[in-house]
Structure formats: structure tokens, C-alpha cells
Amino acid sequence: MKVGILAVQGDFEAHAATLARVGVEHVFVRTPRDLEDVDAVILPGGESTTQWKFLVEEGLEESLREFGVRGGPMFGTCAGAILLARDVRNPKQQSLGLADISVIRNAYGRQLASEVRHGFTAISAEPIEMVFIRAPIIECVGRDVEVLAKSEGKPVLIQQGPLLIATFHPELTSSTTVHEYFLRMARHHLAKERVSSNSVAQPAVSAGPVEPR
Numbered sequence: 001m002k003v004g005i006l007a008v009q010g011d012f013e014a015h016a017a018t019l020a021r022v023g024v025e026h027v028f029v030r031t032p033r034d035l036e037d038v039d040a041v042i043l044p045g046g047e048s049t050t051q052w053k054f055l056v057e058e059g060l061e062e063s064l065r066e067f068g069v070r071g072g073p074m075f076g077t078c079a080g081a082i083l084l085a086r087d088v089r090n091p092k093q094q095s096l097g098l099a100d101i102s103v104i105r106n107a108y109g110r111q112l113a114s115e116v117r118h119g120f121t122a123i124s125a126e127p128i129e130m131v132f133i134r135a136p137i138i139e140c141v142g143r144d145v146e147v148l149a150k151s152e153g154k155p156v157l158i159q160q161g162p163l164l165i166a167t168f169h170p171e172l173t174s175s176t177t178v179h180e181y182f183l184r185m186a187r188h189h190l191a192k193e194r195v196s197s198n199s200v201a202q203p204a205v206s207a208g209p210v211e212p213r
């Protein structure tokens with residue numbers, strides 16, 4: 001498995017370090033060509049306005065959207081969450097629009113702009129450390145969105161099919177729980193894809209004798 005990490009701005013190095021800790025190969029994505037042989041993509045935290053400007057300049061906006069529309073696994077943290085959202089406010093901003101969520105940027109106010117919380121999630125028995133840095137609030141989620149964790153009453157970790165979104169920064173902690181969850185999701189998704197493309201490729205008439213089970 002090879003993971004592409006969007007590396008136009010933000011804390012992409014921290015995601016690379018986390019993947020290295022769990023022994024997964026990565027490439028930094030700066031042009032559409034860098035996406036050619038990756039199995040999954042991570043969109044890091046940073047400044048979403050700046051990231052979006054680079055995406056448009058490099059034509060990455062289209063290739064990332066295509067990757068997502070084809071069902072490629074994607075994981076966005078903080079600014080990455082904003083890039084994936086269907087609707088972005090405060091101020092209104094363009095995005096990839098792949099995840100059925102509506103987000104409000106920098107919504108925690110000045111005092112609460114950055115803080116560390118510990119919270120339970122649906123992905124592990126232990127609470128995890130959640131580092132929030134000028135995080136967006138997920139205001140609304142669509143019907144296909146599964147909320148995996150809430151904090152202060154708002155979703156902070158969500159999944160929609162092969163998309164995983166955190167408004168906090170698991171890459172800035174020593175825990176690899178969220179990344180490992182994403183990698184499991186991605187592997188599961190890729191295995192399913194393989195099965196379905198095999199079954200399309202084999203017409204029923206050429207199927208050999210049925211193996212006893």
C-alpha cells in the first residue's frame with residue numbers, strides 16, 4: 001500500500017512520520033502525476049485557503065476530486081477536512097465537495113482556538129488525544145455520514161464510505177490509532193474493489209467447476 005500525502009502546505013511531514021511509524025510507504029503529492037500510483041490519499045492540516053489556491057494552480061483540484069469520485073480512500077485532518085467538505089463557511093470557500101458535511105472555519109473562537117482534549121471514539125476502547133488548532137466545526141452531516149467521535153457536542157471524527165475526516169490532528173500526537181484505522185479502511189476498500197473488478201472480468205460461461213467449500 002502506498003499513501004499519497006498532499007504536500008503543498010501544512011503539516012504533511014507529521015503525517016509522513018506517523019506512516020513511517022506504522023511501516024507504510026508514502027509519497028508527497030504536489031502535482032497530478034504524483035497521484036498516479038497511490039492507493040490512498042491524506043490531506044493534512046494547515047491553511048485551507050492557501051492549500052486550495054495551490055490545488056487550483058497545479059490542477060490537483062480536479063485530480064483529487066476524480067480520485068475521490070472513483071472511491072479512492074481519503075483522510076483529511078483539520079484544513080484537509082475543510083478541503084473535503086461539501087459546504088464551507090466563514091468565509092464561504094470552494095472545496096472538493098466529496099464529503100457530505102458542512103463546516104464552519106475557525107469556529108471555536110479566540111480563547112479556544114487551540115487546545116488538547118481527550119475523547120472517546122468508536123474506533124478504540126481507550127480515549128484518544130485530540131489536538132485542536134484553529135479547527136473548523138462540523139455543523140451538519142448528511143445521512144451517509146457516520147459520526148465516530150464527538151467533542152463538546154459536535155462531530156470531530158467522521159467517516160463516509162472510504163472518506164475519513166478529523167477536525168483535530170492525530171498526526172501531532174504519539175498515537176497511531178486514527179491512522180491505523182484509516183489504513184484498515186483503505187485496505188478493506190481496496191480488497192472489495194479487487195473482488196468486484198474480478199467478478200466483472202469473469203463472464204459466467206467461462207467460470208470453471210465450482211470448488212467444494
Ligand code: GLN
Nearest residue numbers: 045046047048078079134
Ligand atoms: N484554520 C485553518 C483553516 O481554516 C485550519 C487549521 C488547521 O488545519 N489546523 O484552514
